[in-house]
Amino acid sequence: MTARAEAVRAAGGEGTAPAAHAASGPPGGVGIYTQKLGMWVFLASEVMFFTALIGSYIILRWGAGNPWPDTRAVLNIPTTAVNTFILICSSVSMVKAYAAAVRDDQKHLKRWLLTTVVGGAIFVGVQVREYIKLVHHGFLPSSGLFGATFYTMTGFHGFHVTCGVISMAWVTIRAFRGKYKGGNYHGIETIGLYWHFVDLVWIILFTIVYLV
Amino acid sequence: MERAMTAAPAGPEAAEHKAPNYVAVWAALAVLTMVELAVVYMGLPRHVMILALVFLALWKAMLVALYFMHLRFEPKRLLYVVLAPLPLALILVIAVMHGFRK
Amino acid sequence: MTASATAAPRGGAPHAGHDDRSFIRKYIASTDHKIIGIQFLFVSLFFLLVGGLLAMGIRWQLGFPGQPMPLGGWLPSGVAPGGVVAPKMYISLVTMHGTFMIFFAVMPLLVGVFANYLIPLKIGAPDMAFPRLNMWSFWVFVLSGLVMLSSLFVLGGPAAAGWTAYAPLSATPDYTGVHLGQQLWCVSIVLFGLSSLLGSVNYITTVVNMRAPGMTWFRLPLSVWALFITAILAILAVPVLAGAVIMLLFDQTIGTHFYLPAAGGQPMMWQHLFWFFGHPEVYILILPAFGIVSDVIANGSRKPIFGYASMVYAMISIAFLGFIVWGHHMFISGMNPTLASYFMVSTIVIAVPSAVKVFNWLATMWRGDLHFTTPMLCAIAFVSMFIIGGLSGIFMASTPVDMYIHGTYFIVAHIHYVLFGGSLFAVFAGIYFWFPKMFGKQLDERWGKVHFALTFIFYNLTFFPMHILGVAGEMRRIYDPTAYAYLRPLQPINVFITINAFLLFLSQFVFAGNVVRTLWKGRKAPLNPWRDNGLEWTTPSPPPHGNFATIPTVYHGPYEYSVPGAAEDYTPVNQPPAAVPEPAR
Numbered sequence: 001m002t003a004r005a006e007a008v009r010a011a012g013g014e015g016t017a018p019a020a021h022a023a024s025g026p027p028g029g030v031g032i033y034t035q036k037l038g039m040w041v042f043l044a045s046e047v048m049f050f051t052a053l054i055g056s057y058i059i060l061r062w063g064a065g066n067p068w069p070d071t072r073a074v075l076n077i078p079t080t081a082v083n084t085f086i087l088i089c090s091s092v093s094m095v096k097a098y099a100a101a102v103r104d105d106q107k108h109l110k111r112w113l114l115t116t117v118v119g120g121a122i123f124v125g126v127q128v129r130e131y132i133k134l135v136h137h138g139f140l141p142s143s144g145l146f147g148a149t150f151y152t153m154t155g156f157h158g159f160h161v162t163c164g165v166i167s168m169a170w171v172t173i174r175a176f177r178g179k180y181k182g183g184n185y186h187g188i189e190t191i192g193l194y195w196h197f198v199d200l201v202w203i204i205l206f207t208i209v210y211l212v
Numbered sequence: 213m214e215r216a217m218t219a220a221p222a223g224p225e226a227a228e229h230k231a232p233n234y235v236a237v238w239a240a241l242a243v244l245t246m247v248e249l250a251v252v253y254m255g256l257p258r259h260v261m262i263l264a265l266v267f268l269a270l271w272k273a274m275l276v277a278l279y280f281m282h283l284r285f286e287p288k289r290l291l292y293v294v295l296a297p298l299p300l301a302l303i304l305v306i307a308v309m310h311g312f313r314k
Numbered sequence: 315m316t317a318s319a320t321a322a323p324r325g326g327a328p329h330a331g332h333d334d335r336s337f338i339r340k341y342i343a344s345t346d347h348k349i350i351g352i353q354f355l356f357v358s359l360f361f362l363l364v365g366g367l368l369a370m371g372i373r374w375q376l377g378f379p380g381q382p383m384p385l386g387g388w389l390p391s392g393v394a395p396g397g398v399v400a401p402k403m404y405i406s407l408v409t410m411h412g413t414f415m416i417f418f419a420v421m422p423l424l425v426g427v428f429a430n431y432l433i434p435l436k437i438g439a440p441d442m443a444f445p446r447l448n449m450w451s452f453w454v455f456v457l458s459g460l461v462m463l464s465s466l467f468v469l470g471g472p473a474a475a476g477w478t479a480y481a482p483l484s485a486t487p488d489y490t491g492v493h494l495g496q497q498l499w500c501v502s503i504v505l506f507g508l509s510s511l512l513g514s515v516n517y518i519t520t521v522v523n524m525r526a527p528g529m530t531w532f533r534l535p536l537s538v539w540a541l542f543i544t545a546i547l548a549i550l551a552v553p554v555l556a557g558a559v560i561m562l563l564f565d566q567t568i569g570t571h572f573y574l575p576a577a578g579g580q581p582m583m584w585q586h587l588f589w590f591f592g593h594p595e596v597y598i599l600i601l602p603a604f605g606i607v608s609d610v611i612a613n614g615s616r617k618p619i620f621g622y623a624s625m626v627y628a629m630i631s632i633a634f635l636g637f638i639v640w641g642h643h644m645f646i647s648g649m650n651p652t653l654a655s656y657f658m659v660s661t662i663v664i665a666v667p668s669a670v671k672v673f674n675w676l677a678t679m680w681r682g683d684l685h686f687t688t689p690m691l692c693a694i695a696f697v698s699m700f701i702i703g704g705l706s707g708i709f710m711a712s713t714p715v716d717m718y719i720h721g722t723y724f725i726v727a728h729i730h731y732v733l734f735g736g737s738l739f740a741v742f743a744g745i746y747f748w749f750p751k752m753f754g755k756q757l758d759e760r761w762g763k764v765h766f767a768l769t770f771i772f773y774n775l776t777f778f779p780m781h782i783l784g785v786a787g788e789m790r791r792i793y794d795p796t797a798y799a800y801l802r803p804l805q806p807i808n809v810f811i812t813i814n815a816f817l818l819f820l821s822q823f824v825f826a827g828n829v830v831r832t833l834w835k836g837r838k839a840p841l842n843p844w845r846d847n848g849l850e851w852t853t854p855s856p857p858p859h860g861n862f863a864t865i866p867t868v869y870h871g872p873y874e875y876s877v878p879g880a881a882e883d884y885t886p887v888n889q890p891p892a893a894v895p896e897p898a899r
C-alpha cells in the first residue's frame with residue numbers, strides 16, 4: 001500500500017479510493033449514446049405506467065375474482081387480429097428504415113418511414129372505428145369493470161400510438177429534408193425504440209384483453 | 213426491394229453485428245399471431261388456453277425486444293436498465309393478488 | 315492563493331461575455347440547468363410557504379377549536395364561517411397541506427433544485443443531457459402547481475380525501491361533496507408525474523453519460539449518487555402513481571368503477587398502487603437529503619467521509635427495499651396476515667442500511683476538525699432528527715404496534731421528523747452551502763445560525779409532543795380534539811404545539827429575510843468559501859453558461875480532506891496528483 005493511501009486510510013476514509021496517478025478511463029459513459037440511453041430509461045418508466053394499468057386489469061379480473069363477460073362476444077377478434085398484424089408490419093418497416101439509415105440509403109429510409117407512418121395511422125383509424133362501433137352497441141367505460149379496463153388500457157395504448165405517429169411524421173419530414181444523411185441514424189433508432197415498445201405493449205394487450 | 217434490404221450491411225457501425233433477418237422475424241411474428249388465434253378457436257380447456265396464449269405473447273414480445281429493439285446486440289449494461297422494472301412489476305401484481313386471497 | 319484558484323478555469327468569464335441569449339431565453343424559458351435549478355428553488359419555496367400557511371390553519375383549529383382564526387374573517391364564509399374553519403374545509407386543509415408539502419415543496423426542493431443545479435457542476439458537464447426536456451420539466455411542474463393552486467378556489471372546495479386520496483372517499487363526490495377539486499388534484503398529480511419523469515430521464519442519462527474524464531462511478535460525490543438513485547426511484551415509482559391517478563380520475567369523470575366497490579371495483583387496489591408509489595416516494599424525499607448531508611458533513615468535519623462505498627451500497631439497498639415494503643402502510647386494511655408479516659420483516663430490514671449511514675456520518679464527525687457553519691449545523695440536525703424519525707419508523711414497521719398507533723398523531727410526528735427534521739434541514743443545509751455558488755453571494759452566517767437555532771428549537775417543541783398525543787390516542791385529521799372526553803385533558807399539549815408551530819413558521823422569515831438581504835446587498839462570496847473539494851467550486855460563482863471553460867479532469871475522490879503533508883486541508887478533485895506529495899512507490 002502506498003504511503004498516500006495509508007494516509008487517507010488513517011484519516012478515516014476507508015472507502016475513499018486512493019488517488020490515482022492520472023485520470024483513469026475515458027470520459028464518462030457506458031458506450032450507449034445519450035438519446036438511446038434516455039429513451040430506454042423513459043421506456044423503463046413506461047413499463048411501470050402500463051404495469052399500473054394492465055396490473056389493475058389482472059388484479060380486478062383474476063385477483064378479486066370478478067365475474068367477467070365473454071370478451072369474444074363483445075369484441076371483434078378478427079378485425080383486431082388484422083390490426084395487430086398491421087402494427088407488427090409497421091414495426092418491421094421501422095426496423096427496415098433503421099437499417100437503411102445505418103447504410104445511409106436515403107431512398108429506402110424515406111420509403112420505409114412513410115410505410116411506418118401509414119401503418120401506424122391505419123392502426124389508430126381501425127381502433128377509433130372499433131371504439132365507435134362498441135359505443136354504438138352500448139359498450140362504454142362505465143359498462144362494468146370490463147369496459148373500464150378495456151377502454152383505459154387500449155385507450156392509453158392508442159394515445160401512445162398516436163403520439164408515435166405524430167413524432168414519426170415529424171421524423172419522416174426531417175428525413176425528406178435530409179437530416180439523417182451520412183449515417184446519422186441516432187434519431188431514427190431512438191424513435192424506433194419507442195415505436196417497437198408500443199408494438200410490444202400491443203402484443204401483450206391483444207393477447208390478454210382480446211383473446212384470453 | 214426485399215433483396216436490397218437484406219443485403220449485407222455496409223453502414224459505419226452496422227459492422228458491429230450482422231443485421232438480423234428482419235423479414236424472418238416478421239414472418240415468425242405473423243405465424244405466432246395466427247397460432248394464437250388458432251389456440252383461441254381450438255376449444256382447449258380454459259387454463260391451458262390461457263397458459264398457451266401468455267407463452268405465445270411473451271415469445272412475440274421477446275422477438276420484438278431482442279431483434280427489433282436489437283437488445284440482443286446491446287451491451288449487457290443496457291439490459292439492466294431494460295430489465296429493472298420487470299421484477300418490480302411482477303412483485304406488485306403478485307403481492308396485490310396475494311393480498312386479496314383470504 | 316489556494317490550489318483551487320490556480321485550477322479554476324479563468325477562461326470562464328469571457329465565455330459568459332459571449333452569452334447573447336435574450337432575457338427570456340436566459341431567465342424564463344432557459345435551458346441552462348443552473349437557471350432551472352434556481353427557478354425550482356423560488357417556486358418550491360413559494361409552495362413551501364403555501365403549505366406552511368395551510369399548516370397554520372390546521373394548528374389554529376387544533377389548538378383553539380371553535381375560536382376565530384387571526385385574519386380568519388377575511389376568508390369566505392363558506393370556508394370559515396365567522397373565522398372558524400368549517401369541518402368540511404378542515405379535511406381539505408389537511409389534504410392540501412400534505413399535497414403541497416410533499417409534491418410541490420420538499421420533492422422539488424430536493425430533486426428539482428439540487429439535482430438540476432448540482433449534477434452537471436459536480437460531474438464536470440457543461441449542462442444536462444437534454445437541456446430542452448429539462449426546461450419542459452420545470453414548466454410542466456409550474457403548470458401542475460398552478461392547477462393544484464387553482465383547486466383551492468373552485469366550487470366545492472379542494473380535494474378532501476387526504477394526500478393519499480384513499481378510495482372510495484376520493485373516487486366519488488358522495489362522501490366529501492368535492493367534485494372539481496378532486497379532479498383538479500388528479501390532473502395536477504399526473505402533470506407532476508410527467509414533470510418528474512422528464513427530469514429523472516435527464517438526471518440518469520446525464521450521470522451515466524456526461525461525467526468528466528476521470529470522474530469514475532466511485533469518485534462521484536455522494537450527493538450525485540443520491541440524486542442518481544433518487545431519479546431511478548422516480549422513474550419506476552411515479553408512473554405507477556400516474557396510472558393509478560388516471561384511473562381515479564376516470565372513476566370521478568366517466569363513470570368507471572375501478573375503486574368503487576358497487577360494481578366490483580377494489581378500493582384496496584388504490585391503496586396498493588398508491589403505496590407502491592408512496593413508499594419509494596418516501597425515499598425520493600430522503601435520499602437526496604442523505605447525499606447533501608454526506609457532502610456537507612465531510613466538508614464541515616474536514617475529514618474524508620467514513621465508509622464511502624458502504625454509503626453507496628446502503629443507498630442502493632434502501633432504494634431496492636423501498637419497492638418491496640409498501641404494504642406496511644396498510645397493516646390495518648384487512649390484508650392477508652401472511653402478506654403483512656412479510657411486509658413487516660422487509661420493512662425492519664431497512665433499518666440496517668439506514669443505521670449504516672447514520673454510523674458513517676457519526677464516524678465521519680468523530681475526532682474531526684468540526685466547523686460549526688450554518689450548513690454543518692443543519693446537517694448535524696438532520697442526522698439527529700433522522701435518528702428519532704427512523705426509530706419511530708421501526709415502531710410502525712411492527713404490525714402489532716402499528717395496529718395501535720395507525721392513524722394517530724404518532725404517525726404525524728414520525729412523518730414530520732423525517733420530512734421536516736430530515737429532508738427540510740438537509741434542504742436548508744444545501745441552500746446555505748450552495749447559495750454562494752448559485753448567486754455569488756454568501757448568506758449571512760450570523761442570521762443563518764439564528765434561523766437554525768430558532769427552527770431547531772421550535773421544530774422539536776412542535777413535533778415531539780405529537781408522539782405523546784398519538785400514543786394517547788389522538789387521531790390524525792381530527793377536527794376538534796376537545797369533542798372527545800378522553801382527549802380533553804391533553805388539550806394543553808395541543809395549545810403548546812400550536813404556539814410553537816406559529817413560532818416555527820415565523821422563524822422562517824429570518825431565513826427569507828436573510829435571502830432577500832443577501833441578494834440585495836450581500837457581500838461577494840469568495841471563490842471557494844467552504845474550502846470544498848467539489849468540481850463546482852473550480853468555476854466562477856455563479857458559473858457561466860456552459861459551466862467550465864474546458865471540461866475538467868478528475869484525479870481522485872471527492873472527500874480528500876486533511877491529507878497529511880498537503881499544504882491545504884482540502885484537495886480539489888481536479889488537482890493533479892503532482893501537486894500533492896508524491897507517494898513512495
